[in-house]
Amino acid sequence: MIQPVAIIGAGPFGLSTAAHLRARGIPVRVFGEPMVSWRDHMPAKMLLKSTPVASSLDAPQQGHTLADYCDAAGIKRLVTDEDIIPVETFIAYGEWFQQKLVPELEQVRVVSVDRRSGGGFELKLDSGELFTARAVVVATGLHGLAHLPAELNAVPDGPAPTGPVSHSSQHHDLTRYAGKDLIVVGAGQSALETAVLAAEAGAQVRVVSRGRGKVAFGAPPWDQPRLRPESPFGRAWSLWALSYYPHSYRRLPAGARHYLVRRVLGPLGAWWLRDRFEGKVQVIEVDRIVGTDADGGSPTLRVRTFGGQTEKLAADHVIAATGYRVDIAAMDFLGPELRTRVAVSRGTPRLGAGYVSSVPGLYFTGLPAAASYGPVMRFVCGTEFASPRLARHLAAAHG
Ligand SMILES: Cc1cc2nc3c(=O)[nH]c(=O)nc-3n(C[C@H](O)[C@H](O)[C@H](O)COP(=O)(O)OP(=O)(O)OC[C@H]3O[C@@H](n4cnc5c(N)ncnc54)[C@H](O)[C@@H]3O)c2cc1C
Structure with missing residues (x-):
């Protein structure tokens, strides 16, 4: 039997990655509660800071943007920078995306992930099931990373x-x-x-x-400087470079990478x-x-x-409201042997091309990838860069 790829996480990054792998015909098992960070760990009536153009989950097929969801749900189309997205609308969009593109999602928790001596990984679920995956994508987002000084x-x-x-x-x-x-x-x-x-x-x-x-x-959209290039986060050369060229980010010195993740798009x-x-x-x-x-x-x-x-x-x-810190030591579902094998930089996994860690077959996307691919990975629009590249790498190495 072909071993599936396990995707741990059903937030924007996990769902988007799953859609890309499925479109390549790679068998996946996807775990997690859909959009739970947004439903349970952010305040009700919150409005998203990101604009509609920066708030779609990337999919390999057309027809799955936030605007497409608005059309399907028969609600006002959210498209311009002045359209503000209620968190409740964004959650419903994520669930709609999941039902359409990742219908087989399993709402169970992954308790442990360990390497198998013959290759691949052994996963244990909180249902008690044990199974083998040929590769694992960690898309656990904010979970367990809240920082209290x-x-x-x-x-x-x-x-x-x-x-x-x-x-x-x-x-x-x-x-x-x-x-x-x-x-x-x-x-x-x-x-x-x-x-x-x-x-x-x-x-x-x-x-x-x-x-x-x-x-x-x-500044409101109508006061943004006109002579600078547009990015999902506003008009600025730095934001444009970080949004559209995250692959160069990995080549910056470690000190600069960690500093920029904290400072760019900061408070x-x-x-x-x-x-x-x-x-x-x-x-x-x-x-x-x-x-x-x-x-x-x-x-x-x-x-x-x-x-x-x-x-x-x-x-x-x-x-x-003191934010989140990525620390692989806090990802306790990764077995101790695996955690010590993953090369880290200040507690964050060091990722190569295609979001793979130093352990072949183990991938990280979303917030844990920000120290390697830049601040854009902290936001939903980072799925556009990350998901197709991760899927391509995984398909070539383990497809
Ligand atoms: C208050 C606040 C406001 C924000 N506003 C914006 C915004 O306006 N725009 C924007 O782009 N970003 C915003 N963000 C950032 C946003 O949270 C991230 O961009 C996004 O949620 C990251 O998605 P993700 O898929 O990586 O992780 P998450 O959305 O955090 O999803 C994590 C998933 O992992 C699953 N999971 C965790 N552990 C396990 C396990 N052991 N087994 C199985 N499943 C597991 C969970 O069930 C969940 O499905 C905001 C963040 C906060 C805190």
Whole structure:
């Protein structure tokens, strides 16, 4: 029997990769909950920061873009940079894509992946099934990679929406904080949008931002500079190069690659969020956060001011919108032997052409590929570059 390729993940990257491999006639088994990061780990009523042109899952056949979904669903076509995508519409689009192009998706968790001595990989599913795959594509996205800095780790049990501190990925329903005094730490879109949605749900919200002038909003489409090339992220030469030439990214020195992944397309609120934010959410700028106390259940942040004093900020709850860090050590479904065999750079897998890791047959796409292929891999539009190339490489090596 021909061994299938296993794709772990049913978010935008897993689904898009599966569609490309299926179109090449390669047998695949695809695992995961469709669009779960968007459904359970982002706030309800969130609006996407990416524009419609940058929010389609890449497919080998025509007819599967976000605009095609809008037509099929009989809703307003989302196409221009001024059309803003509600997260609920994007989830429905991802599920429609899955039903059309990856109908055999198995909604089970992969518990472990180990190399087999005779070649290929052995996978164990949480149904108890064991099977052999000729290649494995890791498309697990944000799962397990939420980053909570040590100074915000207030209790030994870790972050939780019902405890003193949580991570932004633990929230879907922010109405639980109506009438409460909430601090959101961070200055990126996730922090600012979480703050706005909580304020609109009736919370009193302060954003605590580390550094001066970090809370800022992008320019609306009609104010984008005209003489620079267009990219899915706005008009700029750097964004254009990173969006359309990610293959050159791998050749940059490691320090530059890691720096750019963090900095390019870094913290900046969407243009349409400004009016909902200003005057409704207070911003407190601090030099740094020193620590968090949670005596009696409510958190108090100890912060260092720019004048060098330590001040205390008390609240009913703190949400850390402090992002995600790729670390192969946190991907505990990969067996220990496999994890030590994968060559890494600062915890992220070092990928070659076609998204293959140093272990033949083991591929990574989406966020874990960003340190090799650049910041575009953190966004849905990265599927356009990644999925056909990964599928081509895999078909040539294991087809
Ligand atoms: C608040 C927020 C807002 C964002 N807004 C945008 C935006 O506007 N535009 C944009 O382009 N990007 C946005 N992003 C980034 C976006 O999350 C990623 O682009 C996208 O989700 C990555 O897709 P993915 O397929 O790699 O992973 P995910 O969407 O995270 O999917 C992971 C999949 O892996 C599965 N999985 C994990 N572990 C296992 C396992 N052991 N076994 C089986 N399955 C497993 C899960 O079930 C899931 O199906 C945003 C991110 C956040 C946090």
